[in-house]
Amino acid sequence: MPKTKPDAKSPVLSEYRQPDLRLSLQLFAPHARKVLPGWSYERHQHPLFELNMVMEGQQLCETDKDSFVMGPGELILLKPDEYHACSAVGSSAMRYCCIHFEVDEPSLRQALCSIASTRHKAGSPLADALSPVMCKAAGKIAAHVEPASQHGKPGEAAHAAVGNELAAARNEGASRWSVLALAFELMTSLGAIMENPPPGLLSDSAGGNGLASRIADQLAKLVEERQSADQADAAHGGIADISRELGYSVAYCNRVFKGVFGMSPRQYLSTLLLREAKLMLLNRQLTIDVISERLGYRDVSQFSKQFKRWTNVSPSQFRQMLG
Template sequence: MSSPRLPNRPEPTDLTATGEEYFFPDVRTTVNLFAIHTRRVGREWSYPPHTHPQYEINIVLAGEQVMVVDGRSYTQRQGDLVLLRPGIVHSSYSSGEGFTYFCMHFDIDDKLFLSLLSRLEQVLFPAEGAVARQIGPALDKLLELSTPNAEQAGDSVAKRMRIQSAVFELFATLWEAVSSEAAHLPGRGYVQAELAHQIASRLQGRVNQHFGQIDSVEKHDGIEGISSELGISVSHCNRVFRSVFGVSPRVYLSGLVLHEAKLLLADPQWTVQQITDMLGYGNIAHFSRQFKRWSGQSPTSYRKSTVQESPSD
């Protein structure tokens, strides 16, 4: 008997019928947001020269301001976006009857996104340009949160989650808007970062697809197979990956496996023997040696530190 379809939802593609699977990419990006605000200022308003260690997005919502960046003046009108890199000296002042602006400071640990932003030489993105137009809807969603209602009052968890959601949508749109322009800029940093993230994505895919055969993945189907797929040498693969992530692909892969092992050990329904079998190690002794080498703890010690009552192993 077939299960009923949910109303108003499209019929999903039956990947299992053809023996296929699709794993969504893991999301481990950390973003820190600072001093997100909108402000209406008068005609005499100005802000002195300063720097900050984060990126800044500044958008004029009404009126006009002058932004001085590294000694160069930019007239910023309604809808114009300014994107400032960390450490850039900048100041601003009103050039007319006052203006309203939106400002957000952020840092993010996505190396590919940072590589893209660092290569952009453009500071002012005019309202009629592709970048400002494309991020408009995402920005509007974020600005809606500046007028709190009863459900979004104060610093509620729900409001903070909605802000994060809106900011990630803004970043995704910004990425799409500027990546094609950045790809034509000189320098190899962006290309290397993109290649490194392709390697990382494929390593994650190896762990997902071969869950239950981790030993095989580590020894035979890891960086060598990925290098072949990408048409590059193993040495180049290792060099590019290390330049972006700071560790070798093999160490990164071990971290992915460790992450899976910790998730399983934190669930008391599984014994260490079962986890050993699920991860594809030949025996408990082998799994224990690997886990202790990665984490500094035995599987049993780690479990005792994360769950109140450990099942018998």
């Protein structure tokens, strides 16, 4: 908001401020593939948001709620833990681009989880908003490489096509900087439509949003007060005490929270602790022992084991990676 009445002693005439935003944004293996009919990816789930856009050909997408064939320009937005399977159908090759991503800021997760539909047809608001960045990503990630041979079994040919595409992507030498640029472009495109969502994009149901937000605030407060992971995580990940204070059962709070944020309260608490740990490790004036104590762990060994469980590296290795 603008500061319209500056201090008489200050040379500042006006000032605009945006709200503080603390978040972790991660992209996992953005990829583009061109496959032959008969290719498929079996039914599975993962704790990430997933964007998948068809560039050419046809793709059959199956979820627990629906089954449909996607054509060029169609997009799906899958929410965390949503079961799905994909396969190439029709008589010609199918090419698509896929981006898995994770964002832990509560209001952003809540907005993404409130998008009403999984499928967004070509020409729909969300497909139009994300088409430029998805097409750009597909072009950067993989060159158009035809299968080396059309002979052999269909499955073998499809596998060869995928191998050629991934090899081309590696040869492109996509750097971490290009992935970072892609992350910002993706968030810019999402932000443009989510700030002013068109009618029908978001679910009309707001049930549970207030309760879920209060739970998220309480979990953030636990981290701010430097509660230990064991104490905060006791009895269903800290949700037992919080649900009791709010007057609801643990099961109901877990269900409502996951419905709004796409993750359990315990998972959310872990993301907060990990983010805080990484920020503290950036400050080399803080020893790992001090960081462990500030986050409330019993000892540095417990903290190191938990950090490695989250990241596959120890706190000291993570700090060394920072240079």
